[in-house]
Amino acid sequence: MRILLVGAGGVGDAIAKIAARRSFFDSMVVSDYDLARAERTVAWIGARHPKGAGRFVAERIDASDADSVAAVAKAHRITHVMNAVEPKFVPSVFAGALAADADYLDMAMSLSEPHPERPYEETHIKLGDDQFALAPDWEKVGRLALVGMGVEPGLSDVFARYATDHLFSEVDELGTRDGANLVVRDDDGNEIFAPSFSIWTTIEECLNPPVIWEKERGWYTTAPFSEPEVFTFPEGIGPVECVNVEHEEVLLMPRALDARRVTFKYGLGNEFIGILKTLHQLHLDSTTPIQVRSAEGPVLVAPRDVVAAALPDPATIGPRMTGKTCAGVWVTGTGTDGNPREVYLYHVSDNEWTMREYESQCVVWQTALNPVIALELLADGTWEGMGVLGAEAFDAAPFLELMARPEADGGYGQPWGLEDRLA
Amino acid sequence: MRILLVGAGGVGDAIAKIAARRSFFDSMVVSDYDLARAERTVAWIGARHPKGAGRFVAERIDASDADSVAAVAKAHRITHVMNAVEPKFVPSVFAGALAADADYLDMAMSLSEPHPERPYEETHIKLGDDQFALAPDWEKVGRLALVGMGVEPGLSDVFARYATDHLFSEVDELGTRDGANLVVRDDDGNEIFAPSFSIWTTIEECLNPPVIWEKERGWYTTAPFSEPEVFTFPEGIGPVECVNVEHEEVLLMPRALDARRVTFKYGLGNEFIGILKTLHQLHLDSTTPIQVRSAEGPVLVAPRDVVAAALPDPATIGPRMTGKTCAGVWVTGTGTDGNPREVYLYHVSDNEWTMREYESQCVVWQTALNPVIALELLADGTWEGMGVLGAEAFDAAPFLELMARPEADGGYGQPWGLEDRLA
CATH class of the missing domain: 3.30.360.10 (Dihydrodipicolinate Reductase; domain 2)
Known part of the structure; x- marks a missing residue:
């Protein structure tokens, strides 16, 4: 797995740092409009996790331009584009990933537009509508867009x-x-x-x-x-x-x-x-x-x-x-x-x-944790799919097991809770 | 009485309009940084109160510059400068009036500065302090600055x-x-x-x-x-x-x-x-x-x-x-x-x-009413004084009488109320 991380802001930075402790991928290109920001993340990983830090490289990218996204992805033979920029850039990163024949993940979906006459009664353009409309394109080439894969949604x-x-x-x-x-x-x-x-x-x-x-x-x-x-x-x-x-x-x-x-x-x-x-x-x-x-x-x-x-x-x-x-x-x-x-x-x-x-x-960290787990499940084939899908389309048990398993045993050491409220 | 009105914003405009119904003064120069605004006020008076509208003239002024205020005042042989601009211009209009040897009125006083260490316990520079500090200059030349003469203060x-x-x-x-x-x-x-x-x-x-x-x-x-x-x-x-x-x-x-x-x-x-x-x-x-x-x-x-x-x-x-x-x-x-x-x-x-x-x-209108009444009392000598004084330094009865007296009888037709709350 060769990952292009688009955006080294708070969440992007944390995704790279969390991934730095994992071995499931071959390389991660940390990219940002502001190259210095991407370099800062890569330098932090180099200092804290020198073993495996060679998998990380910083790149400049223009998330508003699908061609820029596709070009960086192709140059690095990317298999998975991880979108970690503001939701207004979803359409361009989404299109760039498809153009580069890569799978895609994001944590927020394409934006909505309220109903022009009855905004507080009826929907008009819903969150993600623009992405789901392109699902056939993804299905046709057998690629997966795993959308809304942060903490909420995700x-x-x-x-x-x-x-x-x-x-x-x-x-x-x-x-x-x-x-x-x-x-x-x-x-x-x-x-x-x-x-x-x-x-x-x-x-x-x-x-x-x-x-x-x-x-x-x-x-x-x-x-x-x-x-x-x-x-x-x-x-x-x-x-x-x-x-x-x-x-x-x-x-x-x-x-x-x-x-x-x-x-x-x-x-x-x-x-x-x-x-x-x-x-x-x-x-x-x-x-x-x-x-x-x-x-x-x-x-x-x-x-x-x-x-x-x-x-x-x-x-x-x-x-x-x-x-x-x-x-x-x-x-x-x-x-x-x-x-x-x-x-x-x-x-x-x-x-x-x-x-x-x-x-x-x-x-920010809690948001970043989940797409890394998802990428790991995709890397080992536990999760697989094609088209535009949310996390509910995949088996939840292995995700929660990997998340909760102690780090010493190869998990993420992040237990989750279940409260029975009628008990 | 020859009045220089500094500022033709909401309150200045209303002052001119209220004064247009009164005969106690010889002329009023309506001035503003934006000459068109002053001209609009003068035009309104020309249309609504053609009789006596010849007393009004529009001028451009820079209220932030005492020399500009003094120059306009001198050019029109002004006896009273009526300040109707933002309080931050109080010092320059105040100084300009004194330089032009004119009396002065305002509706808000020079600004305060909070105590650097105990702002919510002690005063530091209080509202009007900068004006009261100059009272000896006004007294020396026998001129009056009637400060805080809107509705509140006033x-x-x-x-x-x-x-x-x-x-x-x-x-x-x-x-x-x-x-x-x-x-x-x-x-x-x-x-x-x-x-x-x-x-x-x-x-x-x-x-x-x-x-x-x-x-x-x-x-x-x-x-x-x-x-x-x-x-x-x-x-x-x-x-x-x-x-x-x-x-x-x-x-x-x-x-x-x-x-x-x-x-x-x-x-x-x-x-x-x-x-x-x-x-x-x-x-x-x-x-x-x-x-x-x-x-x-x-x-x-x-x-x-x-x-x-x-x-x-x-x-x-x-x-x-x-x-x-x-x-x-x-x-x-x-x-x-x-x-x-x-x-x-x-x-x-x-x-x-x-x-x-x-x-x-x-x-805005209620603020503007009061300085016009005060000017009328100063014009006929009912109120007189020198130095820097607030309205409480003057006899209140004639003010309230003139304010309440019907317009038909030469008053302002603005009754005031007295509620006895223990009765």
């Missing part, structure tokens, strides 16, 4: 498949639930507001109309922040206010799994919800440039870019952050024994541990 | 003087209280967030440490939004959440009036307080330029300027606004009869009326 889809296969005879709801108790402090120890993930992307996913799937109704949308629910997360995180958010799982899971309802709720908490509502109310979420005075005369800037620029870079807050983040799926329905069952399948990532082991903050 | 100081002179034998608290029930709607009739006053100035006054005066302690500061209190406003406005805000009254009233405590609370309401807190938390209140990406490459913009640019211009929302704004002073203490007394002296401005009569929204 690990959440693995959990959903596992629950459907092994824990339930009939599934009522597949409800992805994500929550954290992360706190960021300034140099004086005071708590500050510093989102652990790109505010640009967070605004995008939280202010887009959330999508829900129901067996009788199909996909439909609601108003942002709908159906608030206090969900209690494990391992000391505790209760967090969760609301509907547009997310890939809701588009992916119903394609392969049988359930009455599929939802995604994000534990934004009341404070963050309030902040996002305020940004929207003040038009500061807008991506349309407006005229603003500056010392050099009027300039055009997008308010959302200003919001992002005014906040700390999420990639830099790791050392000032404490706490854990939890990703998982809450499944309700009828157990294999015929009795009502309610389980939460989850994985927790602790910032202290990810910083110490990988110099990577926990939200 | 009318509030008149009310405070009136209560002290005529209603109380001993004053416990002089508490300015400002509240409104204004609502702005979009074309579809939905309520939108659109502050009725410059968001730039609102952020400045609301996020600066609020100042309080107490007889035993002198001036001191607190944290923003301190001491929340629900105050019930008259004429159907009803209860509004009010919090401490830095304001000139607290610096002005104790210089001339005897009270145990002087406060200013602004009826921001919970929603607006939340918005301001969020802007602060996200560093979007900052006036320090930050680097932001744009189509033309990185640019430097101040986040607060972006917030202002993303919101509707307060001068343009009048036609889409309904409701009333109330300015007043809540006075507690011992009445002239020796019994405990609590009164609220107030003036209400109705947007529907100000739009119809003046094409000026009510908050």
